[in-house]
Amino acid sequence: MDELLIEPGSAKDKTSQVTETSSNTAFPEFPNKNINKQIAVASTLAAVGLFLSTRLDFGVSLKDLSAAAVPYEEALSNGMPTVVEFYADWCEVCRELAPDVYKVEQQYKDRVNFVMLNVDNTKWEQELDEFGVEGIPHFAFLDREGNEEGNVVGRLPKKYLLENVDALARGEASVPHARVVGQYSSAESRKVHRVVDPRSHG
Known part of the structure; x- marks a missing residue:
């Protein structure tokens, strides 16, 4: 079989030269x-x-947590330990912690009650006084008999919440983080957020 030889200067050779030349040019592609x-x-x-x-x-919003929460009266009577969160829809730290609270809640909801009490609801005035709520979020950790084992106020690491809830679930005599105060919103702000019935003004 004859081999095909390309002589310098032939059409095929020029094509390859042009290709080589164009790839080496300084023009931007x-x-x-x-x-x-x-x-x-x-x-x-x-x-x-x-x-x-x-x-x-x-x-996860506060509304989601509130909708899934155990009613306060039921939590105090069903023989399970309870975490009560005092919160408000306008509370930035409450909203920020909602996903962490939700994750812990999902992990322990069969063994621990999770209760949400909105500080803007005048129905909970007595509980606000009883638990000494001055800042929110305010987490109160109650044993099976409803006795407060500790509380955490404000922004807290998820680890603290998890360890406290775990201690409640295991029936420990106390929670590891019994008195912690982080950055919080003043519960006094609830007075500003109360809705006043416009019909009551003459």
């Missing part, structure tokens, strides 16, 4: 539009994924 599209799509997907994961993690 036009960006590949497909790569730009792929980067844009990947960036968008990453942003959506980040949003969704944040939404899933922080998507």
Whole structure:
């Protein structure tokens, strides 16, 4: 079989020279539009994924927690230890801690009651006084008989909440973090947030 020889100066040889020359030029190449599209799509997907994961993690609202909470009267009579959270919808720290509270609640809800008492509801005035609520969120940890074993006020590490709830669930005589005060909202703010019936003004 005859071999095909390409002589210098032939058409095929010139093509290869042109290709070599163009790849070595200093002219900037036009960006590949497909790569730009792929980067844009990947960036968008990453942003959506980040949003969704944040939404899933922080998507638990105080309203969700309140809806899932055990009624206070039931919690005091069912023979299980109880965590009472005094909160308000306007309380930033309360909202911030909601996902952590939810995770702990999901882990222990079969062994510990989780009660949510809104400080804006005048129905809970007696409990606010009884538990000495001055800042929110205010977490009170009660044993099976309803005796307060400790309380944590304000922003707390999830670890503290978890360890206290775990101690309650195991029937320990006390909770490891019995008196902790972090950054909190003043419960006195509830007076500003009370809704006054406009009909009561002449």
